[in-house]
Amino acid sequence: xxxxxxxxxxxxxxxxxxxxxxxxxxxxxxxxxxxxxxxxxxxxxxxxxxxxxxxxxxxxxxxxxxxxxxxxxxxxxxxxxxxxxxxxxxxxxxxxxxxxxxxxxxxxxxxxxxxxx
Amino acid sequence: xxxxxxxxxxxxxxxxxxxxxxxxxxxxxxxxxxxxxxxxxxxxxxxxxxxxxxxxxxxxxxxxxxxxxxxxxxxxxxxxxxxxxxxxxxxxxxxxxxxxxxxxxxxxxxxxxxx
Numbered sequence: 001x002x003x004x005x006x007x008x009x010x011x012x013x014x015x016x017x018x019x020x021x022x023x024x025x026x027x028x029x030x031x032x033x034x035x036x037x038x039x040x041x042x043x044x045x046x047x048x049x050x051x052x053x054x055x056x057x058x059x060x061x062x063x064x065x066x067x068x069x070x071x072x073x074x075x076x077x078x079x080x081x082x083x084x085x086x087x088x089x090x091x092x093x094x095x096x097x098x099x100x101x102x103x104x105x106x107x108x109x110x111x112x113x114x115x116x117x
Numbered sequence: 118x119x120x121x122x123x124x125x126x127x128x129x130x131x132x133x134x135x136x137x138x139x140x141x142x143x144x145x146x147x148x149x150x151x152x153x154x155x156x157x158x159x160x161x162x163x164x165x166x167x168x169x170x171x172x173x174x175x176x177x178x179x180x181x182x183x184x185x186x187x188x189x190x191x192x193x194x195x196x197x198x199x200x201x202x203x204x205x206x207x208x209x210x211x212x213x214x215x216x217x218x219x220x221x222x223x224x225x226x227x228x229x230x231x232x
Contacts, residue, residue: 107159
C-alpha cells in the first residue's frame with residue numbers, strides 16, 4: 001500500500017516570501033502525483049498534477065512542483081506568496097493504473113500555510 | 118449545479134444514532150468516491166463506485182458503514198450506531214471516468230459530530 005508524508009504541519013510566512021512544501025511518498029510502482037489546496041471555507045481543489053514527462057509541472061496561481069523519482073518526492077513551490085495563498089495544502093498519490101477499480105487517492109496529512117500581509 | 122454537492126453540510130448525532138449522508142456528483146460522472154477526513158488529518162479513502170457498482174469498499178472502517186449508489190448517480194453513505202470516533206468530515210468526489218488520469222472533483226463535505 002502507498003503512503004504519503006508531508007514534513008511540515010504548519011508554515012507561517014510573510015507576503016512575497018518563497019514557499020516550499022515537502023512531500024514524500026512510498027510506493028513500489030509508477031505513481032501519479034497531485035497537490036490539492038483547500039482555501040478557508042472552500043472545498044478541495046486540484047492545484048497541479050504529474051503523470052509523466054517533464055518532472056517540473058506548473059499549476060494554477062503560480063505554483064509549481066518537481067517530481068524527483070530517486071527521492072520519491074514531489075515538493076510544491078511558489079516563488080512569491082500572497083495573502084490569498086493562505087490555505088491547507090495536501091499532497092496525494094495514486095498508482096498509475098488504468099483499471100476499473102478506480103484511482104483512489106492516498107493523501108498526506110496536509111500543511112496549513114498562513115501568509116501574513 | 119456545476120459541482121459536487123453534499124447534504125447536510127453539518128450533522129450532529131447522539132452516540133448510537135444512525136445517519137445518512139448524501140452526495141450529488143457532477144452529472145455524467147461515472148466514478149464516485151467517499152473519503153473520511155478526521156480533524157487535522159488528510160482525507161482517507163472509504164469506498165468507490167463505478168456507476169452503480171461498488172468496486173472497492175476496502176476503506177470502510179467497520180460494518181457499521183454502508184454506501185450505495187443505486188441508479189449510478191446520487192450516493193448515500195450510511196453510518197449505523199454512530200460512535201464518537203466517527204466524528205469527521207465526509208467528503209465525496211466524482212470523476213468523469215475511471216483511471217488516474219481523470220481529475221477528482223470534491224464536494225464541500227459533511228461535518229459529522231457525534232456526541
